[in-house]
Amino acid sequence: MPFIELNVLNNAADPILGIDLGTTNSLAAIWRDGRPQVLRHEGNDGRVPSALYFPENGDKPIVGQKVREQALVDPRGTVFSIKRFMGRGLADMEGELSSVQFPAKEGEHGLIQFDIRGRLYTPQELSALILMRVHDLACNALGGQHLNRAVITVPAYFDDSQRQATRDAARLAGLQVERIINEPTAASLAYGLDQKKEGTIAVYDLGGGTFDVSILSIEDGVFRVLSTSGDTHLGGDDFDRLLVGLALEDLRSKVDAETARDPAFLQALRLAAERTKMELSSRLEAEYHLVVPESDLRYHREIRRSEFDALAGPLVERTLDACRRAMSDAGLEAKDIDEVVLVGGSTRIPLVRQTVEEFFGRKPHSELNPDEVVALGAAVQGHILAGGTRDILLMDVVSLSLGLETVGGGVDKVILRNSPIPCQATETYTTNVDNQTGIEFNVVQGERELAGDCRSLGKFELEGIPPMPAGMARVAARFQIDANGMLSVTAKEQSTGTTAKIDVEPMHGLTDDEVETMLKASYDNAQDDFDRRRVADLKVEIDRMARATRAHLDEARPKLDPETLEDIDEALTAADAAASVNDPDAIQKVRDELERATLPLAAVLMDEVAKQAVAGKTLEEASE
Ligand code: AMP
Numbered sequence: 001m002p003f004i005e006l007n008v009l010n011n012a013a014d015p016i017l018g019i020d021l022g023t024t025n026s027l028a029a030i031w032r033d034g035r036p037q038v039l040r041h042e043g044n045d046g047r048v049p050s051a052l053y054f055p056e057n058g059d060k061p062i063v064g065q066k067v068r069e070q071a072l073v074d075p076r077g078t079v080f081s082i083k084r085f086m087g088r089g090l091a092d093m094e095g096e097l098s099s100v101q102f103p104a105k106e107g108e109h110g111l112i113q114f115d116i117r118g119r120l121y122t123p124q125e126l127s128a129l130i131l132m133r134v135h136d137l138a139c140n141a142l143g144g145q146h147l148n149r150a151v152i153t154v155p156a157y158f159d160d161s162q163r164q165a166t167r168d169a170a171r172l173a174g175l176q177v178e179r180i181i182n183e184p185t186a187a188s189l190a191y192g193l194d195q196k197k198e199g200t201i202a203v204y205d206l207g208g209g210t211f212d213v214s215i216l217s218i219e220d221g222v223f224r225v226l227s228t229s230g231d232t233h234l235g236g237d238d239f240d241r242l243l244v245g246l247a248l249e250d251l252r253s254k255v256d257a258e259t260a261r262d263p264a265f266l267q268a269l270r271l272a273a274e275r276t277k278m279e280l281s282s283r284l285e286a287e288y289h290l291v292v293p294e295s296d297l298r299y300h301r302e303i304r305r306s307e308f309d310a311l312a313g314p315l316v317e318r319t320l321d322a323c324r325r326a327m328s329d330a331g332l333e334a335k336d337i338d339e340v341v342l343v344g345g346s347t348r349i350p351l352v353r354q355t356v357e358e359f360f361g362r363k364p365h366s367e368l369n370p371d372e373v374v375a376l377g378a379a380v381q382g383h384i385l386a387g388g389t390r391d392i393l394l395m396d397v398v399s400l401s402l403g404l405e406t407v408g409g410g411v412d413k414v415i416l417r418n419s420p421i422p423c424q425a426t427e428t429y430t431t432n433v434d435n436q437t438g439i440e441f442n443v444v445q446g447e448r449e450l451a452g453d454c455r456s457l458g459k460f461e462l463e464g465i466p467p468m469p470a471g472m473a474r475v476a477a478r479f480q481i482d483a484n485g486m487l488s489v490t491a492k493e494q495s496t497g498t499t500a501k502i503d504v505e506p507m508h509g510l511t512d513d514e515v516e517t518m519l520k521a522s523y524d525n526a527q528d529d530f531d532r533r534r535v536a537d538l539k540v541e542i543d544r545m546a547r548a549t550r551a552h553l554d555e556a557r558p559k560l561d562p563e564t565l566e567d568i569d570e571a572l573t574a575a576d577a578a579a580s581v582n583d584p585d586a587i588q589k590v591r592d593e594l595e596r597a598t599l600p601l602a603a604v605l606m607d608e609v610a611k612q613a614v615a616g617k618t619l620e621e622a623s624e
Pocket of ligand 1 (some may be wrong): 277
């Protein structure tokens with residue numbers, strides 16, 4: 001079983017919270033059960049958006065998740081990115097004021113203040129409101145235990161005045177600050193790098209709106225910042241903007257100038273772009289789609305990771321410029337760096353990982369969740385300060401992805417490689433043909449796209465699904481890995497509650513070398529696998545479309561002209577022959593042709609449905 005090393009510090013007396021007070025999101029973690037853990041609240045990942053909304057009627061400000069919704073309705077009451085203003089003078093901040101929708105004023109010592117609905121607030125006071133919310137949720141997640149000691153993280157480049165402002169914010173929030181530590185130091189602590197006798201570390205932090213790179217040295221457990229660089233306006237939002245631009249270009253003829261400026265439309269487009277970007281981090285191709293019912297607008301295109309990479313290349317290159325500056329300021333070259341640590345959600349982008357790896361000539365640490373690693377490190381520091389003792393924890397992770405074979409032979413990965421165990425995940429499936437009463441599940445392990453290239457861990461069948469049309473049944477498949485690495489997969493049909501289950505030991509009979517070989521095979525075959533998977537999925541789709549066409553063709557035949565019927569017949573013949581086509585583009589053509597040829601049939605059927613609806617009958621009743 002592979003592992004990652006973390007500091008484990010045992011027997012702390014009074015726990016100290018670790019808080020990552022971020023520009024976009026904040027997060028609390030604590031040392032619990034022998035390791036640092038993020039404090040999550042019910043049904044939530046634990047992150048609190050660092051945002052505030054001040055209602056017009058003067059009611060108490062709203063903090064966190066709900067502010068995003070409010071921003072859509074009343075953007076003029078919102079405060080975002082307050083961290084940028086901590087300990088800064090009004091004169092320094094001219095270009096930055098748009099994230100706070102209230103007038104800025106000069107306060108004591110030239111420091112910035114905001115006039116919010118008739119009351120003056122310093123950035124410390126606003127940050128304190130965010131910290132209070134984070135603290136409350138953390139205490140709730142701890143079952144009501146009240147802890148008020150905290151370690152808080154700040155960027156390595158924060159000066160004394162910015163650090164002092166952070167301390168003040170925490171004090172105003174009722175927290176006792178045990179230490180302010182640098183974010184890159186926290187990330188290094190989370191990976192246990194303070195265990196090294198000596199060495200140099202590069203921490204590459206690409207978040208939602210900012211990029212920071214820090215070069216640290218470590219000597220006998222003490223970190224020193226050698227240099228920092230970055231770009232305060234470069235992050236995941238810029239990657240989203242590239243995709244928004246692409247859609248606007250495609251939609252040029254369909255969207256008028258007014259819609260293109262409409263904040264609700266732009267927000268929906270931005271969210272679709274972000275979804276697509278994230279999907280491209282785990283897949284080689286994604287659907288980029290958006291439906292805006294109010295303006296009857298539909299947008300859909302497929303985008304390949306390679307297309308996204310081509311767009312994103314210049315942004316990633318800009319981060320390297322900052323890395324070069326940091327290296328040169330530290331008087332080091334890439335070869336002198338011993339460890340590289342990735343922080344921030346945008347480091348999940350494969351192009352980013354690959355570019356960083358090539359630049360520093362070594363594989364970066366990415367085993368921990370990059371959104372959580374700073375808070376986890378703050379919790380480690382909290383534990384050290386609380387008097388814990390040192391140990392090494394071997395944290396087990398899943399060495400190969402686990403999933404299910406899909407109809408057509410593809411693999412749906414349910415638990416991804418490198419997920420820390422214990423863990424669980426659920427995917428929902430449905431039936432493929434009408435009146436199907438059973439589903440066979442093949443549990444597979446590996447990184448390849450087709451089940452045939454993965455290791456089958458076992459098969460089991462769920463029976464007793466009530467007969468219903470294809471696609472109606474809902475079957476939840478839950479994967480659960482316990483602390484010992486045992487996997488159980490349970491399938492449950494939602495309407496009857498019928499279940500079937502299998503227990504397996506995923507690593508049984510697998511050596512580390514075999515795992516390595518399997519991983520290598522997945523890299524070597526990535527493009528080929530992707531094409532074969534696409535062909536397999538298209539075959540399933542063509543089969544389903546052909547069956548649906550045949551089921552309805554006879555009833556619609558009298559309403560279709562001979563040319564259309566001939567067209568459909570030809571497309572069906574090509575569909576029947578598709579089973580032996582293995583070229584992805586050729587088979588895509590067969591599918592598209594079948595869709596084109598059957599459009600008139602769909603129109604006739606829709607017409608029929610509409611008529612029957614008016615007559616108060618369903619199509620089935622009508623055709624009986
Ligand atoms: P952070 O500020 O560290 O929470 O980073 C948030 C940024 O990470 C946002 O721009 C997200 O869109 C981006 N992000 C989160 N998950 C992914 C992913 N899987 N692929 C690409 N970007 C991601």
